[in-house]
Amino acid sequence: MPIFPNIHHGRSTYNPDSDIPDLQGKVILVTGANAGIGFKAAEVLTSKGAKVYLGARDESRGKAAVQTIRDSISNLPSAGSVHWLPLDLSTPQATKAGAEAFLRLESRLDQDYVNQVSGIPRTQVTVSDMCESHLGIFVLTQELMPVLKQTADEPNSDVRIIVVSSAAHLQVPEKPEFRSLEGWNSRKGDGLVESGTRYAITKLANVLFTRELQSRLDAESVPITCISLHPGLVNTEGPRNAIKTGIFAYFIKLLLAAFALTPLQGAYTTLFAATSPKIKAEPAKYRGSYLNPFDRLGEISAYAKDKQLAQDLWACSEEVAEICLKEAEPRP
Numbered sequence: 403m404p405i406f407p408n409i410h411h412g413r414s415t416y417n418p419d420s421d422i423p424d425l426q427g428k429v430i431l432v433t434g435a436n437a438g439i440g441f442k443a444a445e446v447l448t449s450k451g452a453k454v455y456l457g458a459r460d461e462s463r464g465k466a467a468v469q470t471i472r473d474s475i476s477n478l479p480s481a482g483s484v485h486w487l488p489l490d491l492s493t494p495q496a497t498k499a500g501a502e503a504f505l506r507l508e509s510r511l512d513q514d515y516v517n518q519v520s521g522i523p524r525t526q527v528t529v530s531d532m533c534e535s536h537l538g539i540f541v542l543t544q545e546l547m548p549v550l551k552q553t554a555d556e557p558n559s560d561v562r563i564i565v566v567s568s569a570a571h572l573q574v575p576e577k578p579e580f581r582s583l584e585g586w587n588s589r590k591g592d593g594l595v596e597s598g599t600r601y602a603i604t605k606l607a608n609v610l611f612t613r614e615l616q617s618r619l620d621a622e623s624v625p626i627t628c629i630s631l632h633p634g635l636v637n638t639e640g641p642r643n644a645i646k647t648g649i650f651a652y653f654i655k656l657l658l659a660a661f662a663l664t665p666l667q668g669a670y671t672t673l674f675a676a677t678s679p680k681i682k683a684e685p686a687k688y689r690g691s692y693l694n695p696f697d698r699l700g701e702i703s704a705y706a707k708d709k710q711l712a713q714d715l716w717a718c719s720e721e722v723a724e725i726c727l728k729e730a731e732p733r734p
Contacts, residue, residue, distance in 0.1 A: 414696045418446055418673045423677065423679055426452075428451070428512040429508055429511050430454050430513040430514075432455070433516050434516075437463070438636070439633055440669075443673060445471045447676070449478055449481050450482070451482045452482045452512075453483050455486075455487040455508075456485065457489030458488075461488065464488070485507075487507075488500060489501075489503075491541075494541045495726065497538050500542070505546075508549070509549065511550050512559070512562075513676045514542075514550065516542065516543075535604035535608070536719065539565060541723050543563060544723075550626060551624055560682045562675065565628070565631070566630075566633055567609050568601075568605040569694070570598075571605035572602075573598075573602045574603055577705055580610075580715040582718060583718065585718075606706055609630045612692075613690045613712055614713065617709075627689050631671045631672065632693070633668045633671050634671070636662055636663045636664070671693050674697045
């Protein structure tokens, strides 16, 4: 438990134990869910009655996470069910295969919660950190969009797409160039500053994608709510292992122990975004929104509001995804 948890949520009174409604009949996909925030979100959603697909590329870790959740909910008569879905977002072709596996199992999808995306191996298309953290989200959403729209057409539906971003998107120092793959790869170097800038750009891409997706769905009058969010500073493997050795690594561990949220607390903002009745009651307030812990509407950067930047990102994403998928096609 962090020593100073209140710095993350101000006066928020959100409590998932009492504020999440019964989720019986809901089908939810959580990616990156074998550990950390995604795992805790999947566990809570299952305990509230949902049928949860835990997306993870590592079979042993994915199945172990599923069993842990099943054990934790075994005494809850109203709990739902949890299932491992082989889902590897590291390449467009693997992402598409995972989406197709899901579609063979289900004909509805109420919530698509995209947590962390792992890196895309370098192939003939050179991709940067920005591409690695964005393209999997883009391809997965495109592949699942037919079933999301089908579910949204049902009476009393409440379909949501949740993308975990970060307040780091506010720290992008200059306007990125998203019109070409060269622009995606424009930030070079392995230093702490450059690595941090590339990370911030990926988080900006997450917000831009979510807002552009909402804009396109609104134009089609599709009743799906898209939300991006900052989960807060969370004590998970990612930040703990950002720097592995030296005095700075020790300092980071102390900082996380004192100030960071637990993985369960880190999942609260996602749980609010995915399940809160307030969002369905006030759709205009939340569609395309960005949330801060745990239930507060947050301010985004000027770059995140740039409509042309969002459209450039979308167009280039379509192009890069198409190239990657063609590379994976068997040759005669």
